[in-house]
Amino acid sequence: MTIRVLIADDHKLFRQGLISLMNTRQDLVEVVGEAESGEEAIKLAEQLKPDVILMDIYMPQGDGLQASKVIHGRFPEIAIVILTSSEKDGHLYEAVQTGVSGYLLKSLDAEELFGMLEGVTRGEAAMTRAMATRLLKGVANRMVVEEKGESSLTERELLVLRLVASGASNPEIAESLSISVNTVKSHLKNILEKLQLDNRTQAATYALKRGLVSPRDK
Amino acid sequence: MTIRVLIADDHKLFRQGLISLMNTRQDLVEVVGEAESGEEAIKLAEQLKPDVILMDIYMPQGDGLQASKVIHGRFPEIAIVILTSSEKDGHLYEAVQTGVSGYLLKSLDAEELFGMLEGVTRGEAAMTRAMATRLLKGVANRMVVEEKGESSLTERELLVLRLVASGASNPEIAESLSISVNTVKSHLKNILEKLQLDNRTQAATYALKRGLVSPRDK
DNA sequence: AGGGATATCACCCGTTGGAGTGAGAAAAAA
DNA sequence: TTTTTTCTCACTCCAACGGGTGATATCCCT
Numbered sequence: 314m315t316i317r318v319l320i321a322d323d324h325k326l327f328r329q330g331l332i333s334l335m336n337t338r339q340d341l342v343e344v345v346g347e348a349e350s351g352e353e354a355i356k357l358a359e360q361l362k363p364d365v366i367l368m369d370i371y372m373p374q375g376d377g378l379q380a381s382k383v384i385h386g387r388f389p390e391i392a393i394v395i396l397t398s399s400e401k402d403g404h405l406y407e408a409v410q411t412g413v414s415g416y417l418l419k420s421l422d423a424e425e426l427f428g429m430l431e432g433v434t435r436g437e438a439a440m441t442r443a444m445a446t447r448l449l450k451g452v453a454n455r456m457v458v459e460e461k462g463e464s465s466l467t468e469r470e471l472l473v474l475r476l477v478a479s480g481a482s483n484p485e486i487a488e489s490l491s492i493s494v495n496t497v498k499s500h501l502k503n504i505l506e507k508l509q510l511d512n513r514t515q516a517a518t519y520a521l522k523r524g525l526v527s528p529r530d531k
Numbered sequence: 532m533t534i535r536v537l538i539a540d541d542h543k544l545f546r547q548g549l550i551s552l553m554n555t556r557q558d559l560v561e562v563v564g565e566a567e568s569g570e571e572a573i574k575l576a577e578q579l580k581p582d583v584i585l586m587d588i589y590m591p592q593g594d595g596l597q598a599s600k601v602i603h604g605r606f607p608e609i610a611i612v613i614l615t616s617s618e619k620d621g622h623l624y625e626a627v628q629t630g631v632s633g634y635l636l637k638s639l640d641a642e643e644l645f646g647m648l649e650g651v652t653r654g655e656a657a658m659t660r661a662m663a664t665r666l667l668k669g670v671a672n673r674m675v676v677e678e679k680g681e682s683s684l685t686e687r688e689l690l691v692l693r694l695v696a697s698g699a700s701n702p703e704i705a706e707s708l709s710i711s712v713n714t715v716k717s718h719l720k721n722i723l724e725k726l727q728l729d730n731r732t733q734a735a736t737y738a739l740k741r742g743l744v745s746p747r748d749k
Numbered sequence: 750a751g752g753g754a755t756a757t758c759a760c761c762c763g764t765t766g767g768a769g770t771g772a773g774a775a776a777a778a779a
Numbered sequence: 780t781t782t783t784t785t786c787t788c789a790c791t792c793c794a795a796c797g798g799g800t801g802a803t804a805t806c807c808c809t
Contacts, residue, residue, distance in 0.1 A: 716768095719766085
């Protein structure tokens with residue numbers, strides 16, 4: 314019985330490369346479809362019912378995480394493995410929460426990929442050690458966060474976060490709060506650490522999505 | 532007849548300074564109240580019905596622009612003058628759209644401020660030449676934008692904007708779109724110019740507020 | 750009295766961001 | 780067929796950002 318795989322990635326070349334790679338192990342896997350966007354991935358997942366979906370994050374028309382959430386909600390039996398390119402992207406936590414079965418880097422070796430695919434169909438999680446380590450740290454952090462109730466951000470940090478979300482730079486925030494830029498950076502550093510984010514832009518969208526800030530409509 | 536002024540600024544010292552300044556011209560102006568937040572400003576505007584509100588932008592609990600919108604909606608007879616500190620902040624366009632009567636810098640001279648206040652009560656706009664110039668350029672730009680239908684952003688720019696809103700860095704965007712970092716910067720520069728924004732964080736919140744991106748809930 | 754969390758700030762350092770300028774190629778519109 | 784728009788990229792330059800480390804003072808809690 315071969316593993317039926319759906320590939321979702323907007324890079325045609327990457328898809329083709331993967332397919333030819335898969336074809337070298339036709340005893341093990343079979344590529345049953347390709348999607349160029351998140352939306353297409355959802356559609357094909359429904360039509361093809363693959364065993365595994367290899368999903369990129371950045372895609373036009375519905376990114377991979379959103380698509381993963383939808384697919385996992387409707388077809389929990391389909392294993393979704395995120396295949397991303399950047400080593401340090403802050404989507405790991407978001408991804409595991411959407412119910413994906415794995416989170417791998419494109420720098421992965423072909424043999425490792427096959428091994429992961431086998432494991433995934435047996436219900437194991439697909440993840441490199443480095444990712445797992447990051448995840449554990451993150452989870453530990455989150456637990457601290459949650460048991461503290463709400464966001465665990467201090468008042469001061471919330472103030473800084475709101476200003477970040479308003480598009481203010483660190484010097485502007487410093488002036489607004491009458492503190493030094495160093496202190497602003499210190500607060501922001503703690504915010505990013507607590508929320509497991511990579512940069513101020515993610516912090517801003519985080520704040521908006523959670524209504525920590527007044528989304529001045531329009 | 533003196534001009535009744537409400538001061539809304541979270542910096543107590545600044546408020547007090549302004550008040551003592553105002554008291555030197557009791558023949559002209561009278562400070563009838565102080566607010567430390569946007570919410571308080573709305574409340575006091577209703578209670579006191581001042582002639583003019585001097586409003587800061589960055590404030591905890593409801594920023595000045597939001598408060599301005601509410602107040603202008605309910606009491607259009609009250610003139611609102613934004614008093615901000617940073618020379619180059621991208622809220623100018625947002626501010627004028629909320630119906631404020633003026634947009635001044637805190638670096639303003641006291642005599643100029645009094646002059647502006649007199650003008651405002653006569654229905655004139657309060658604005659420095661520099662601000663007016665920036666505004667005109669912006670309006671000209673906006674008109675180009677609007678007659679082009681929708682956002683005037685090109686496809687490529689929209690793609691970049693979505694990635695920016697997802698919290699991706701320029702190198703990450705470059706890799707995702709298979710173009711150079713220089714090109715990403717070029718696109719982003721054009722985006723910021725077209726939308727009259729200052730930085731990528733503002734671009735991200737812009738995208739979120741307008742639903743250009745899938746706000747992955749949560 | 751001691752421990753932990755908070756808020757403040759300094760210094761270093763490498764990377765990123767954004768402004769400015771210029772320019773070429775291809776596609777679309779005039 | 781010109782002209783304009785779009786997309787691409789290079790190069791410089793400086794400010795801003797973010798990581799890391801460490802320090803001090805305050806306050807709260809036990």
